[in-house]
Amino acid sequence: MDSYGSTVWRVCMTFFKSEQDSQDAFQDTFLKYALADDMTFNDDSHCKAWLIKVASNICKDMLRAMYRGEVPLEDATESIEPVSHDASSQPESDYRDVLDAFRGLDDPPRLPLYLSLYEGYTAPEIADMLDASVNTVYSWIFRGKKALKEALS
Amino acid sequence: MKNSDMDARIKAAFDALELPDSVREKTLATIEGEAKKKINRDCCGADESKAAQALPLTEHVDQNVADSIKQVSPASPASVISSKRPRYGRVVLAMAACLIFVVALFGVSRIGSNPTAFVDIDINPSIELQLNRFDKVIGVEGVNEDGRSVVSNLSLIGLSYAEALEKLTTSDALAPYLSADSFIQVTVSSDNQDQEQFLTSQSEAQLSNLPYRGSCHTASVQMHGEAHAHGMGCGRYAAALELTELDPSINIDDCEKLSMRELRDRIEHCHRTSTDTQSTSDTESNGEESCAENSCMGSESESASTDDARNSDNIHGQRHRHGYGSHHNQ
Numbered sequence: 001m002d003s004y005g006s007t008v009w010r011v012c013m014t015f016f017k018s019e020q021d022s023q024d025a026f027q028d029t030f031l032k033y034a035l036a037d038d039m040t041f042n043d044d045s046h047c048k049a050w051l052i053k054v055a056s057n058i059c060k061d062m063l064r065a066m067y068r069g070e071v072p073l074e075d076a077t078e079s080i081e082p083v084s085h086d087a088s089s090q091p092e093s094d095y096r097d098v099l100d101a102f103r104g105l106d107d108p109p110r111l112p113l114y115l116s117l118y119e120g121y122t123a124p125e126i127a128d129m130l131d132a133s134v135n136t137v138y139s140w141i142f143r144g145k146k147a148l149k150e151a152l153s
Numbered sequence: 154m155k156n157s158d159m160d161a162r163i164k165a166a167f168d169a170l171e172l173p174d175s176v177r178e179k180t181l182a183t184i185e186g187e188a189k190k191k192i193n194r195d196c197c198g199a200d201e202s203k204a205a206q207a208l209p210l211t212e213h214v215d216q217n218v219a220d221s222i223k224q225v226s227p228a229s230p231a232s233v234i235s236s237k238r239p240r241y242g243r244v245v246l247a248m249a250a251c252l253i254f255v256v257a258l259f260g261v262s263r264i265g266s267n268p269t270a271f272v273d274i275d276i277n278p279s280i281e282l283q284l285n286r287f288d289k290v291i292g293v294e295g296v297n298e299d300g301r302s303v304v305s306n307l308s309l310i311g312l313s314y315a316e317a318l319e320k321l322t323t324s325d326a327l328a329p330y331l332s333a334d335s336f337i338q339v340t341v342s343s344d345n346q347d348q349e350q351f352l353t354s355q356s357e358a359q360l361s362n363l364p365y366r367g368s369c370h371t372a373s374v375q376m377h378g379e380a381h382a383h384g385m386g387c388g389r390y391a392a393a394l395e396l397t398e399l400d401p402s403i404n405i406d407d408c409e410k411l412s413m414r415e416l417r418d419r420i421e422h423c424h425r426t427s428t429d430t431q432s433t434s435d436t437e438s439n440g441e442e443s444c445a446e447n448s449c450m451g452s453e454s455e456s457a458s459t460d461d462a463r464n465s466d467n468i469h470g471q472r473h474r475h476g477y478g479s480h481h482n483q
Contacts, residue, residue: 005172034184098166138394
């Protein structure tokens with residue numbers, strides 16, 4: 001958790017506005033990891049990729065359950081105080097804008113874009129992780145960047 | 154907004170998003186609790202409930218019920234079955250058979266006219282062949298202006314794929330676009346895996362007969378649609394995506410005018426630049442930044458070697474089913 005906790009947390013936060021929902025997904029991810037006795041990893045990067053994939057699957061399952069009405073959507077734990085969108089005066093508002101822009105994307109390209117832009121994975125690595133073709137990943141990244149740029153402009 | 158500005162904002166936003174200590178502690182506590190439960194289960198064993206004793210089969214049958222079941226209903230008078238069937242029954246049967254025949258015929262003709270596979274040929278002209286399930290060409294389209302110019306002088310409809318590909322690649326219409334160092338990229342897209350493999354092997358066979366360099370790839374039908382939405386053949390689009398990813402200073406519209414050979418040269422250059430930078434630099438740098446600094450644009454002095462350099466970066470090997478498996482021909 002020390003090595004990859006923040007990575008998994010960020011993945012969860014790109015799916016949920018509510019920290020509580022992210023926390024549930026985060027816990028489920030590491031619970032699966034802790035209880036997966038039969039799981040062996042080739043190396044650290046394999047372990048990280050596994051955690052990311054499991055976290056994203058758990059988040060998607062939770063979202064589907066929410067949309068079906070099986071699980072109530074947690075209220076977003078956001079401040080109701082008016083905030084400035086000027087990044088220089090209130091950088092936190094800019095961070096929120098960036099996260100909101102990510103959450104506004106479909107998935108894909110949300111996760112591949114995060115993995116590419118922030119985690120620094122290459123398209124072949126993302127393709128292997130998500131079991132997609134390399135060029136599909138390029139396509140996701142291209143579309144995702146375009147959508148993100150429009151959202152943030 | 155510049156790409157670099159957006160990247161900086163994204164980095165700053167996610168850098169600020171660290172795992173809260175409270176979440177870490179709660180998660181560890183939850184895992185510990187679950188682990189203890191698991192250990193208890195393993196050590197002490199499940200407290201199995203006693204096996205339910207099998208109840209003796211009751212032999213007593215409610216006589217009243219049995220009697221009611223066995224009660225024989227009064228025989229109904231035998232119905233008189235006429236030995237003569239009504240004439241209109243045969244007519245209805247005949248009409249139904251005709252209708253089925255017509256529907257089947259319509260269905261077969263529909264099957265023959267629906268494209269089940271697409272093959273894009275990218276050189277600088279980009280041309281699309283649409284094939285039915287019998288691997289016959291049922292549609293030809295020039296994806297870009299040069300492609301439209303080429304196909305306007307060719308008749309490929311009705312030919313088998315192998316015949317059409319040979320006719321196209323050896324035609325006078327295409328000859329002005331081919332030179333000794335041209336690169337022909339063939340991309341097969343089909344939801345039918347068998348057809349995709351067949352067309353791929355046919356493409357490889359034809360490419361091996363040509364005096365030009367080429368390669369054959371597969372791509373998803375969705376990717377094919379996206380490429381054409383951008384006015385590009387699949388091969389060009391895939392190369393453009395890769396190049397724009399490696400060199401953010403290039404945008405996808407710039408790639409439309411480049412030949413396949415030029416695109417591949419620039420991609421090779423970016424990969425080589427990235428490899429050289431990583432081997433000499435101590436700081437973490439990704440391929441995009443390195444390539445942008447050295448500017449992939451305008452670098453045409455390097456001759457395109459084999460695809461080895463590109464393949465060496467594809468650390469996960471070639472993928473033949475999920476799209477963009479490479480079948481190289483030199």
